[in-house]
Amino acid sequence: MTTVLLVDDQALVRSGFRLILSVEDDLEVVGEAGDGTEALAAARELRPDVVLMDVQMPVMDGIEATRQIVAEQLAKVLVLTTFDDDDYVFDALSAGASGFLLKNSDAEHLVEAVRTVAEGQALLSPQVTRRVVDRMVSRSADSPPPAGGPTVVDGAADARGTVGADAAGAPPSAPGLELLTPREREVLVLVGRGMSNAEIAAELFLGEATVKTHVSNVLSKLHLRDRVQAVVFVHRHGT
Template sequence: MSDPATPIRVVLVDDHAVIRLGMGQLLAATDDMVVVGEAGDGAEAIAVVERTRPDVVLMDLQMPGMDGVKATRHIVSAKLADVLVLTSFSDSERIFGALDAGAVGYLLKDADPDDVLNGIRAVSRGESPIHPRAARALIGTRAGSANVQLTGRESEVLGLVKEGLANKQIARRLGISERTVKAHLTSAFARIGVSDRTQAALWVERNGL
């Protein structure tokens, strides 16, 4: 979590220079964020993040060469930074893919600028911001299917929730960050249609996970 006395250090990743320019200007107008690097594709993003070690990476998904999901997986697995997705796509497959790769939040490019800034701040506080339309897509996928399909990691996290482990303990057990645990829980809760850990534990018990 960032020190309130220091700016949140952000890397912008998007294959459109005009998007990076606009986001850079938006962040420059704040007094609590600073852009420390930019990249136009996933491979470049990894190199920039390794060099600058930001607090938050604002990551597009659809890019030439290495896409945002693969870049996210590398950045998160190496514990280099937290990744907040900013994309045009709100379909459940892409959302699940990004969250499973370790992204801790998912915002859409048609969001209000203040929502993007607040999303970056939320990630720096250890929260997992999800655009309302993306959240509805997650819930809609669940509603349209009789069988909930969880990723392997989501199943692991839910199983440990049932055991009564806190996020910090789950993170230590699985060798991932607490924020990644929170992101998996956000996704899993939406898929199974619960809003808290108690309901999740009961769901796991009922479904024999």
């Protein structure tokens, strides 16, 4: 049974989500909260598997609540957002969210999203990832890089954008990279561009199972929770 905490400042929205999730045999809504402060208290008390977290709330917003919940390892967080909230998505990534769900998603997608995050997988579509990557690259291009650090290359010719990299294709200054094989470094950079396993397999002429193994090794060696954190890692150390 996967336990879920619903966090939204609108009671009607919480009721709708509860109704959808309650009919699933493997999902149980164990609590609700109307703001980030209540969410943090409820997560500490209830220890749910997944917190379904709204972003814009009074008292404490969803980003700060996510940061504290993840820091205390209380639960995995699935953030509710709208497609145009790129800034919120980027901030939630940095806060440790395991995935994103559009508020206008249908019931099937909501249920699948909760299950996916509960299983420890990141839920971030390549389309959303690339929007975030483009925003990160754009921000970095507007600011001079630190002295001696790698530079960010404007992705005008590639909608995904790229980061400054060494010959192996990964930011040379990032900690832990010496543990990766050359192939794992290549895979890391492609994950950072928002590419799916299938796209990475096609790019590197590998099988999807092989790519999955490389991604798993990268996450383990760099102590990253999921590929969402890998996206942040690549672009944080590429600026």
